[in-house]
Amino acid sequence: MNIRRNDIVVAVRGRDKGKQGKVLQVIVEKRRAVVEGLNLVTKHLRKSQDNPKGGIIKKESSIAMANLMLYCPQCKKAVRVKRVTEGDKRVRKCKKCGHAFEA
Numbered sequence: 001m002n003i004r005r006n007d008i009v010v011a012v013r014g015r016d017k018g019k020q021g022k023v024l025q026v027i028v029e030k031r032r033a034v035v036e037g038l039n040l041v042t043k044h045l046r047k048s049q050d051n052p053k054g055g056i057i058k059k060e061s062s063i064a065m066a067n068l069m070l071y072c073p074q075c076k077k078a079v080r081v082k083r084v085t086e087g088d089k090r091v092r093k094c095k096k097c098g099h100a101f102e103a
């Protein structure tokens with residue numbers, strides 16, 4: 001799996017194509033991720049003690065990871081990554097410019 005929590009990714013397919021956001025959650029078993037600001041769905045809240053008026057909120061819904069690509073800050077676009085072993089660390093690097101995604 002190439003995408004992890006806190007990565008900046010770009011949607012390459014779907015309704016939010018071209019938009020980018022931070023990965024909030026990765027659901028490994030479903031191969032999906034929740035990305036900040038992407039794939040927003042409207043949820044209608046019932047009236048509750050916390051929220052006596054009820055209401056409508058926008059909330060992120062998960063996206064198939066196949067529709068996401070890592071965003072490279074040097075290339076300023078979505079890129080493919082390669083996995084490189086450096087010492088005892090496995091590092092993800094941009095295929096184009098070699099930018100390392102792990103600090």
Ligand SMILES: [Zn+2]
Binds near residue numbers: 073075098
């Ligand atoms: Zn790059």
